[in-house]
Each structure stands twice: as structure tokens, then as C-alpha cells.
Amino acid sequence: MTVAVACAAEADTRAVGRRLASLLRAGDVVLLSGELGAGKTVFASGVAEGLGVETPVVSPSFVLVRRYEGLMTLVHADLYRVGSSGEIEDLDLASDAADGVLVVEWGDVSEQSFGEDHLMVRITQDDEGVRTVALEPHGSWRSRPLGEVAP
Numbered sequence: 001m002t003v004a005v006a007c008a009a010e011a012d013t014r015a016v017g018r019r020l021a022s023l024l025r026a027g028d029v030v031l032l033s034g035e036l037g038a039g040k041t042v043f044a045s046g047v048a049e050g051l052g053v054e055t056p057v058v059s060p061s062f063v064l065v066r067r068y069e070g071l072m073t074l075v076h077a078d079l080y081r082v083g084s085s086g087e088i089e090d091l092d093l094a095s096d097a098a099d100g101v102l103v104v105e106w107g108d109v110s111e112q113s114f115g116e117d118h119l120m121v122r123i124t125q126d127d128e129g130v131r132t133v134a135l136e137p138h139g140s141w142r143s144r145p146l147g148e149v150a151p
């Protein structure tokens with residue numbers, strides 16, 4: 001079942017990412033969806049914190065993919081500038097992150113390229129800028145205790 005968390009401040013979105021990290025296993029795929037400035041990179045940096053990554057996470061917009069070492073490897077990608085599903089499949093991000101966790105900004109544009117087993121995180125915002133972070137489980141994620149990610 002989808003779990004939705006209201007996040008009034010950047011720190012709240014970061015904290016959801018941090019708590020999610022405790023549910024992550026090697027080989028996991030987390031796809032992030034949301035408009036420009038929604039908070040996808042903030043969420044990814046929370047995941048990094050939760051994985052014990054000490055290097056600050058920066059947007060991978062220009063390099064497409066960055067790799068961080070923590071308790072597990074974090075591969076953080078941004079598909080905003082990648083044109084087609086074919087190009088995304090050629091990047092083969094999943095093999096890049098086989099020994100760790102793959103977090104993909106704009107992952108919704110090519111959800112089918114990542115296989116059934118993934119967590120979709122949809123970040124939306126209301127007129128006051130309050131974000132809702134909705135965690136939508138697919139595949140093996142359906143049997144994980146996603147409720148633990150809510151505060």
C-alpha cells in the first residue's frame with residue numbers, strides 16, 4: 001500500500017529519505033518523480049545520510065550518475081537530460097548499482113526500464129510549498145514495512 005508523508009520543510013523530506021535507508025538492501029531500485037525543485041535531490045541526500053555516506057550529495061544533473069560509498073554503495077542518477085528509454089537502458093544503471101542501491105531522479109519517465117521490483121517515490125507540492133512524499137511499492141516492496149518510513 002502506498003504510504004504518504006506530509007513534509008512541510010526540507011528537513012522533513014530529508015528525514016523520510018533517511019528512514020527509508022534502513023529498509024534498503026543491495027540491488028534495490030528507488031525511482032523519484034516530481035517537478036523541477038520538488039525535492040528529489042533533497043530526498044536522495046537523506047537516503048545517503050541514512051546509508052552513512054559522508055560526502056555531501058549534489059545534484060547529478062550534468063554528470064547523470066554519481067557514486068557514493070557508505071554502509072552500502074549509493075548510485076544516484078538524474079535522467080532529466082537523457083532522451084529516450086533506449087538511452088536509459090544503454091546506461092545500464094542497475095548493473096552499475098548491483099552491489100548497492102540505485103536512486104534515480106526522473107525515474108518515472110522510464111519506469112518500465114527498471115523492471116517490476118522497485119519503489120516509486122512521488123513528490124508533489126501544494127500552493128504553500130508543502131510536499132507530499134508518496135512511497136508506492138512495486139514487486140518485493142509490497143511486503144516491506146513501508147509504514148516505518150513515516151514519522
Ligand SMILES: Nc1ncnc2c1ncn2[C@@H]1O[C@H](COP(=O)(O)OP(=O)(O)OP(=O)(O)O)[C@@H](O)[C@H]1O
Pocket residue numbers: 007008009010011012013014034035036037038039040041042043059105129130131
Ligand atoms: N518540504 C520540502 N522538501 C524538499 N525541499 C524543499 C521543501 N521545502 C522547500 N524545499 C526547497 O526546494 C528545493 C528542492 O530542491 P531539489 O534540488 O531537491 O529538487 P529536485 O526535485 O531535485 O529538482 P531538479 O528537478 O532540478 O533535480 C530546495 O531548495 C529545498 O530547500
Ligand SMILES: [Mg+2]
Pocket residue numbers: 040041042059078105
Ligand atoms: Mg535534483
